[in-house]
Amino acid sequence: MPRYALKIEYDGAPFAGWQRQKAHPSVQQVLEAALRRLDPACPPTAAAGRTDAGVHAFGQVAHADMVRDWDPFRLSEALNFHLRPDPVSVVAVAPVADDWHARFSAIERRYLFRLLNRRAPAVLLRGKVWQVSFPLALAPMQMAARQLLGRHDFTTFRASECQADSPVRTLDRLDITRVDTTMGPEFHFDVRARSFLHNQVRSFVGTLERVGAGAWTPDDVGAALAARDRAACGPVCPPHGLYLAHVCYPEDPFA
Numbered sequence: 001m002p003r004y005a006l007k008i009e010y011d012g013a014p015f016a017g018w019q020r021q022k023a024h025p026s027v028q029q030v031l032e033a034a035l036r037r038l039d040p041a042c043p044p045t046a047a048a049g050r051t052d053a054g055v056h057a058f059g060q061v062a063h064a065d066m067v068r069d070w071d072p073f074r075l076s077e078a079l080n081f082h083l084r085p086d087p088v089s090v091v092a093v094a095p096v097a098d099d100w101h102a103r104f105s106a107i108e109r110r111y112l113f114r115l116l117n118r119r120a121p122a123v124l125l126r127g128k129v130w131q132v133s134f135p136l137a138l139a140p141m142q143m144a145a146r147q148l149l150g151r152h153d154f155t156t157f158r159a160s161e162c163q164a165d166s167p168v169r170t171l172d173r174l175d176i177t178r179v180d181t182t183m184g185p186e187f188h189f190d191v192r193a194r195s196f197l198h199n200q201v202r203s204f205v206g207t208l209e210r211v212g213a214g215a216w217t218p219d220d221v222g223a224a225l226a227a228r229d230r231a232a233c234g235p236v237c238p239p240h241g242l243y244l245a246h247v248c249y250p251e252d253p254f255a
Contacts, residue, residue, distance in 0.1 A: 001043075001067060001108050003064070003096050004065075004094065005062075006045075006079075006092070007060070007061055007091050007092040009057060009059075010027050010089070011087035013087075014087065018049065018051045024231050026109075027060075030198065035066075040210055041067050045064050046101060047062040047081075047103065048061040048247040052198075052199070056244070058243060063102040088186040089237070099228040106247050107248050107250060108192055109192070109248075111201050111243065113188070114187075114243070115131075116129040117134045117184065118183075122183070127240050130205075137175075137188070137211075138178050141212045144211045144221040144222075145208060147176070147225065152171070155229065156227055156230060157207070159230075162197050162199070164198070172193050172194075173192040175189070175190040191204065202237050205242075206234050206237035209237065210234045222253060
């Protein structure tokens with residue numbers, strides 16, 4: 001069966017996450033329903049990231065096996081036709097080798113978290129950013145973020161129900177920048193690693209927000225990491241500011 005890589009964009013608000021579930025709608029379920037309109041024998045898909053309920057994506061990658069060969073453009077057009085009206089879009093399709101895997105072939109995942117920092121309630125960005133109404137200081141958050149870089153036991157920053165075999169991960173990047181937009185100032189958190197633990201990024205951002213607000217010091221974040229105790233974590237921020245932005249492979253299938 002020919003295999004295709006799919007680059008996918010979606011609004012996570014209506015979904016209980018990427019992964020197929022019995023009682024709740026998921027992105028995987030919607031995508032596979034569209035695929036089976038084209039090929040009833042299409043087996044289940046696999047994705048690079050199992051995003052949680054409410055998390056968005058503009059760089060999710062999945063692979064699908066089809067019975068017959070498709071022109072990539074025609075396949076993307078056909079899928080987008082059948083995906084309507086769900087807020088899911090296939091933005092690129094590429095043929096890949098039979099042993100290429102959207103999840104296991106990935107060498108890095110990049111997440112973007114958007115925090116809107118203004119007092120007036122967000123209207124147009126509602127559900128797309130986490131809004132914090134009081135001022136935040138950028139420099140202390142950047143200092144705290146540097147303490148999280150590298151290879152660590154991230155028990156403090158993973159959900160209690162996380163099913164990963166080990167809490168040890170290597171965090172490649174956690175850059176925080178302030179971006180002045182027409183809607184107001186945003187803080188963007190660029191977070192990169194080969195793989196992440198459940199709720200790791202949201203735990204980072206919620207904890208760093210406490211530093212920006214002055215409730216924690218940068219050294220408090222280092223102490224929380226060293227504690228290797230979930231109780232030492234700051235608050236977990238809501239999912240709707242989080243985006244799966246990009247998945248890296250040894251060779252970009254969409255290049």
